[in-house]
Amino acid sequence: MLKEERHKLILGEVNLHNRVLLSDLGENLNVxxxxxxxxxxxxxxxxxLKKVHGGAIATGFLASNGQQAxxxxxxxQKIAEKAVSLLKEGQVILMSGGTTNLEVVRFFPRKTPLTVLTPSLQVATELLNYQNxxxxxxxxxxxxxxxxxxxxTVIHTLSQIKADICFLGTGYLDPEFGLTEIDWEVVQVKRAMITASKKVALLCVSNKLFSTQRYKTCDLASVDILITELDPDSKKLDPFKQDIETII
Amino acid sequence: MLKEERHKLILGEVNLHNRVLLSDLGENLNVxxxxxxxxxxxxxxxxxLKKVHGGAIATGFLASNGQQAxxxxxxxQKIAEKAVSLLKEGQVILMSGGTTNLEVVRFFPRKTPLTVLTPSLQVATELLNYQNxxxxxxxxxxxxxxxxxxxxTVIHTLSQIKADICFLGTGYLDPEFGLTEIDWEVVQVKRAMITASKKVALLCVSNKLFSTQRYKTCDLASVDILITELDPDSKKLDPFKQDIETII
DNA sequence: TTTTTTCTTGCATAAATTGGCATATATTAT
DNA sequence: ATAATATATGCCAATTTATGCAAGAAAAAA
Structure with a gap:
């Protein structure tokens, strides 16, 4: 049998079943x-196709992550780099959604083993690219x-969890009113995430500072670490220093 | 024998059999x-044609694996249309993963309100495009x-559900051995999905019929509706008619 | 953890390929 | 017609490719 023939047959099998074992292929093809x-x-x-341990899976079966601007x-990205520096091997991490958290995922280490829990479909999809x-x-x-x-359901699940750190994407942040959101349901989930973590790290682009919305997630005091793209000594951050332990 | 003659004969052989060995050609043509x-x-x-190590392959033969979509x-798509015809307003639907189920989603009605439960990240992502x-x-x-x-977690959640219908993407299907899968974990989830539904509809491209794998999901008897792209009267489906109530 | 399976790497063998060369045949020029 | 040239074919040795085997590494499973 010619090599190309086998290739064709293998592709057929893989595309048909989405996943095949090398051992089965070998048996079927008599090689x-x-x-x-x-x-x-x-x-x-x-x-x-995509080769995996012990077999192969069809490429069509894998989601294409259309990276959008x-x-x-x-x-x-600056925030993401700072956030990733907090990670330690074996930690259990809670991540909310939002583009900032998506950026954090893209800066994740490729080797360090970690467990990430998230209610965000996008974050989850992106994380699946990391075998570790x-x-x-x-x-x-x-x-x-x-x-x-x-x-x-989410809130109930979160009530049974205690993660090491929570990366919270910010809706709106104000030194006086704390964290606020537009969506009441999201507030509920974020509150549950805060309760479910030992440390809360807030990821916040600086132009979200000094803005408020209808529903309150929590006070500044509930935040352990504030991460912005600014220098930690920036004057803009002064109003937050009183209530937040660590600003990086 | 003239060179041009041989060329014609060689092309004839290649296009007839999709492939030829140089050694065979040499013998047949006496050169x-x-x-x-x-x-x-x-x-x-x-x-x-395409020359390969040891032989040649018809170009048309190779072109067909170019369609990688x-x-x-x-x-x-035929299967998807049939599957969608089963839907009724307000139903609660369980869907597994796989490309066939993804195709089903793309045929979903844009108006009919439905509730869909799924453990597949891809199916979920696709479904979010439907406001209804x-x-x-x-x-x-x-x-x-x-x-x-x-x-x-999935299995526990499923134990608390009774959906109207379950669309099960097939791993492998055989009239004797029933539904089988490569992955043991997937089997567990599929079994839970079957239990969690009043009706089980199996989506199965006909090439997958008469193939088996290591782990068994269930017997044919657990399947209420078998959906293939074939005509329901097709001879190929005869061996399944004894155990499966409805075939469309 | 230990055990089992799969992967990698290197090696050996067989088959196929390449490039050179010689011969035979066909074509062209004289 | 003959010589010169070009084309086609077969043969051979060196090289490359395809494949299977086996031992140690790596990964998954128990």
């Missing part, structure tokens, strides 16, 4: 598993716009 | 293998490859 392995390796290099990306990270989705009813799980 | 090799090399340069998309559908993600640990929630 050694080494040959199948080399075939699959080639097809993987050609992006025709992020508003204030530079600022958010165990991703746990806090399921529940999903909000169509924010692609974020809300409602009693 | 040395070197000559055949040179012939094939020329035909390759003219793009009349969704394998067997036509078949899957309440999407509930069955949270839990996510599998990196399949982007599918697995483990105790």
């Amino acid at each position: 050694s598993i080494d040959t199948v392995r080399r075939d699959v390796k080639e097809l993987d290099a050609d992006r025709k 992020v508003f204030l990306q530079n600022e958010k 990270i165990e991703v746990i989705f806090l399921g529940g009813r999903l909000d169509h716009e924010s692609k974020f799980a809300i409602g009693g | 040395s293998i070197d000559t055949v090799r040179r012939d094939v090399k020329e035909l390759d340069a003219d793009r009349k 969704v394998f067997l998309q036509n078949e899957k 559908i309440e999407v509930i993600f069955l949270g839990g640990r996510l599998d990196h490859e399949s982007k599918f929630a697995i483990g105790g």
Whole structure:
């Protein structure tokens, strides 16, 4: 049998079943598993499929993460770098949604093993690109716009968790009124996330400072670490220093 | 024999069988293998066929794996149309993952209000484009490859649900062995989904019929409706008619 | 943890390929 | 017609490719 014939047959199997085992392929094609392995390796290099431990999966089966331009990306990347510096091996992390948290994910270490819990569909999807990270989705009813799980289920699940640190994407932040949000349901989830974490790190682009909204998530005092793209000594941050322990 | 004659004969052979071995050609044409090799090399340069190590392959044969979008998309769309015809307003639907279910989502009605529960990140993401559908993600640990929630949390959540209908993407299906899967964790989730539904509809491209895998999800008897792209009267489906109530 | 499975790497063998060369055949020029 | 040239074919040795095997590393499972 010609190599190309096998390639064709392998692709057929993979695309049909989404996932196949190398050992099965070898048996069906009557060649050694080494040959199948080399075939699959080639097809993987050609992006025709994805090779995984023990088998192969169809590329069509994997979600394509359409990276879209992020508003204030530079600022958010600075925040992301600072946030990632807080991570330690083996930690359990809670992450809310939002573009800033998405940026944090893109700065995650590729080796350090971590567990991340999130109610954000986008954050979860992005995290699945990291083999070293165990991703746990806090399921529940999903909000169509924010692609974020809300409602009693999420909150109940969160009540049974104590994470090491929580990366909270900010809606609105003000030294006097604390954290506020537009959406009442989101407030409920964020409150539950705060309760479910030993430390709360707030990720906040500086032009969200000094703004408020209808629903209150918590006071500044509930925040342990404030992360902005600014220098920690910046005058703009002075009004927050009284209530927040650490600003980086 | 003239060179042009041989070229025609070689092309005929290749297009007939999709592939040929140089050694066979040499024997049939009564020329040395070197000559055949040179012939094939020329035909390759003219793009009349593709020369490969040890033989040649028809160009048309290779072109078919170029369609990388969704394998067997036509078949899957037929299945999707049939599946969607089962939906009724206000129903609660359970959906597993896989490309066939993704295709089903794309055929969902834009108006009919429905509630869909799913452990598949991709299905959930796709469903969020439909304002009329309440999407509930069955949270839990996510599998990196399949982007599918697995483990105790999902199964526990499912135990508290009774959906109207479950759309089950098939791993492998055989009249004797029933539904089987490669992944044990996926089997667990699918079993829980079956238990959690009043009706089970199986979505299955016909190529997947008569194939088995290591882990068994359930017997045919657990399936209420089998949906394939075939005509329900097709002979291929006969072996399944004994155990499955409805085939569409 | 220990055990099992899969992966990688290097090696050995067989088959296929390449490039050079020689011969035979066909074509062209004289 | 003959010589010169070009094309086609077959043969051979050196090289490359394909494949299987086996031992140690790495990853997953128990």
